[in-house]
Amino acid sequence: MxxxxxxxxxxxxxxxxxxxxxxxxxxxxxxxxxxxxxxxxxxxxxxxxxxxxxxxxxxxxxxxxxxxxxxxxxxxxxxxxxxxxxxxxxxxxxxxxxxxxxxxxxxxxxxxxxxxxxxxxxxxxxxxxxxxxxxxxxxxxxxxxxxxxxxxxxxxxxxxxLSPLDDEGRREVLRQRAQRRGLVLEEAALDWLLKRVGRDLGGLTALLDRLDRASLAAQRRITVPFLRQTLGS
CATH class of the missing domain: 3.40.50.300 (P-loop containing nucleotide triphosphate hydrolases)
Incomplete structure (x- = not known):
């Protein structure tokens, strides 16, 4: 077959x-x-x-x-x-x-x-x-x-x-993948996300895809207020 x-x-x-x-x-x-x-x-x-x-x-x-x-x-x-x-x-x-x-x-x-x-x-x-x-x-x-x-x-x-990413590893993944999408993640936004997302690489990628679409639709930068509005508190 x-x-x-x-x-x-x-x-x-x-x-x-x-x-x-x-x-x-x-x-x-x-x-x-x-x-x-x-x-x-x-x-x-x-x-x-x-x-x-x-x-x-x-x-x-x-x-x-x-x-x-x-x-x-x-x-x-x-x-x-x-x-x-x-x-x-x-x-x-x-x-x-x-x-x-x-x-x-x-x-x-x-x-x-x-x-x-x-x-x-x-x-x-x-x-x-x-x-x-x-x-x-x-x-x-x-x-x-x-x-x-x-x-x-x-x-x-x-x-x-392979081991789960530590906090610095998750920060680097978010930063790199945001850059490749042309997204600007302020440090405060990164800190906010890291407190609320897991260590799963697939989850991090899916999250950035969602933020990319949302920021494009709203024509807004990814700030903490935007994250709260998009993802909830």
Missing amino acids: SVPQLPLALRYPPDQRLDTFVHAPAGTVEQLLALATGAAAVRTDNVYLAGASGVGKTHLLLATCAATEAAGRRAAYLPLLAAAGRLRDALEALEGNDLIAIDGLDVIAGNREDEVALFDAHNRARAAGVALVYAARDIPDAIGLGLPDLRSRLGQCTRIT
């Missing part, structure tokens, strides 16, 4: 690039860029991203795909939530890419058919020199995978653990 390609704008949003990720663990961007470009001199093992929801795993997967295509190579992003129960067909449809980013391993944990399909695809990819980047909420032994051989293969990947 064929797997439809995701629209370019959805696959690679402008905010989600390797160089826009805030406070990545040391060496993370270099490792993912090496996979994306296929740089022989610095080629790393396949990468496994672990971390709670909202820490930026999907950001890094999409950013790695974008970097791969920017290097003139082919990439595919596969959210397992959309492929659970038919994973073998979905993975076979992605063969021929230079890099495959697989998001949400937790979704297939305990589904033996899907686990076997992923194990087989992992082996084929390694044999063909295809780079793999995985993402899950925790390490392979802690997400409920039932197939020991799959856990072993995933355990051989370079593991990168």
Whole structure:
């Protein structure tokens, strides 16, 4: 069966690039860029991203795909939530890419058919020199995978653990993403927001999208009074 390609704008949003990720663990961007470009001199093992929801795993997967295509190579992003129960067909449809980013391993944990399909695809990819980047909420032994051989293969990947952003990290994300949208966030407005928003990267992006639309519609700068009016007290 064929797997439809995701629209370019959805696959690679402008905010989600390797160089826009805030406070990545040391060496993370270099490792993912090496996979994306296929740089022989610095080629790393396949990468496994672990971390709670909202820490930026999907950001890094999409950013790695974008970097791969920017290097003139082919990439595919596969959210397992959309492929659970038919994973073998979905993975076979992605063969021929230079890099495959697989998001949400937790979704297939305990589904033996899907686990076997992923194990087989992992082996084929390694044999063909295809780079793999995985993402899950925790390490392979802690997400409920039932197939020991799959856990072993995933355990051989370079593991990168992502943590929630601290206050300074959230401030930097808001500041950078506002700048890319042409929004001016006063320090007082940043302080107000940081007291009221969570650490989830997706939530921060959605919030700025909302503020961007609201400020454009109202033709107003983003000040504390505007935030109170738009978001409530």
